[in-house]
Amino acid sequence: MSRLVYVLNGPNLNLLGKRQPHIYGHETLADVEVACVALAAELGLSVRFHQSNREYEIIDWIHEAREVAGAIVINPAAFTHTSVAILDALNAFEGLVYEVHISNVHKREEFRHHSFVSGRADGVIAGFGTEGYLLALRRVGSQLPV
Numbered sequence: 599m600s601r602l603v604y605v606l607n608g609p610n611l612n613l614l615g616k617r618q619p620h621i622y623g624h625e626t627l628a629d630v631e632v633a634c635v636a637l638a639a640e641l642g643l644s645v646r647f648h649q650s651n652r653e654y655e656i657i658d659w660i661h662e663a664r665e666v667a668g669a670i671v672i673n674p675a676a677f678t679h680t681s682v683a684i685l686d687a688l689n690a691f692e693g694l695v696y697e698v699h700i701s702n703v704h705k706r707e708e709f710r711h712h713s714f715v716s717g718r719a720d721g722v723i724a725g726f727g728t729e730g731y732l733l734a735l736r737r738v739g740s741q742l743p744v
């Protein structure tokens with residue numbers, strides 16, 4: 599299986615670092631991408647890192663990943679709680695899926711407690727800040743065949 603990983607980010611995560619820093623921290627999404635690419639190199643993985651505010655773009659990247667990637671690390675952001683379409687796309691992907699949330703969604707409003715994506719994810723990380731992406735990549739690194 600391919601050691602290529604798609605790291606996908608949903609709506610408003612382009613504002614990471616500026617948006618509600620008391621919840622999401624001060625690191626930007628560009629910082630997260632740099633850290634992911636560096637760790638991936640260490641782990642012998644390659645990464646395609648994307649963010650979109652549009653549901654269909656995330657779905658298209660999942661379809662693209664079906665053809666080439668061994669794993670998807672996804673922070674679907676608000677689409678986590680609303681999107682059957684993203685769940686369906688992930689169900690059509692045969693590799694590993696890890697769901698990441700920067701904040702601990704279970705400690706927050708009740709509408710954040712349900713995730714459609716968790717019904718497909720092989721693992722879920724929430725509340726570890728942006729380090730959650732790196733933890734997910736480490737898990738991908740140990741799960742995918744070399």
Ligand code: DQA
Pocket residue numbers: 609610611673674675676677678698699700701702703710
């Ligand atoms: C989030 C949690 C979601 O509930 C929220 O809509 C986000 C970010 C997180 O990373 O903690 O935009 O996925």
